Amino acid sequence: EIVELRENGVKIRVIGERTNLPSDIVALIDNAELQTQENSSLFLTVALSYGSRHELTSAVKEISREVVGGRLGIDSIGEDTIERHLATAGIPDPDLLIRTSGEQRLSNFLLWQSAYTELIFTHVFWPDFSREALEAAIEEYHHRERRFGATSG
Numbered sequence: 795e796i797v798e799l800r801e802n803g804v805k806i807r808v809i810g811e812r813t814n815l816p817s818d819i820v821a822l823i824d825n826a827e828l829q830t831q832e833n834s835s836l837f838l839t840v841a842l843s844y845g846s847r848h849e850l851t852s853a854v855k856e857i858s859r860e861v862v863g864g865r866l867g868i869d870s871i872g873e874d875t876i877e878r879h880l881a882t883a884g885i886p887d888p889d890l891l892i893r894t895s896g897e898q899r900l901s902n903f904l905l906w907q908s909a910y911t912e913l914i915f916t917h918v919f920w921p922d923f924s925r926e927a928l929e930a931a932i933e934e935y936h937h938r939e940r941r942f943g944a945t946s947g
Contacts, residue, residue, distance in 0.1 A: 803835025
């Protein structure tokens, strides 16, 4: 699908732990990201072998390495520092998260990024999630009053 995605301006980004994936799959992922890196019409982020707790742990380790290496001062660490070290760096936080199958939890998915995300829970299972179900979720989202808390920077 890479040719079609490139032609349509889609930029692909895969987040998650690649070390557990076979090397041929990692090569395909790297190639897809490379082939679409200049695209900017639509951003497609695929979470593959992704867990938010692992992502946060990795970010803390990298920030710690920068502090120990003298490249970062402890007092300069803020929310923006953490965000720059996440797998989703440079990707806007989601406005809406639709959880299918009746589950009412985040399941270790985008925990940091979902702080102000509107959540919609549906009993529809993913394979049956239709255009109509998506439109209903978006309609519900549009009727919400979004509020954002203060950040510490």
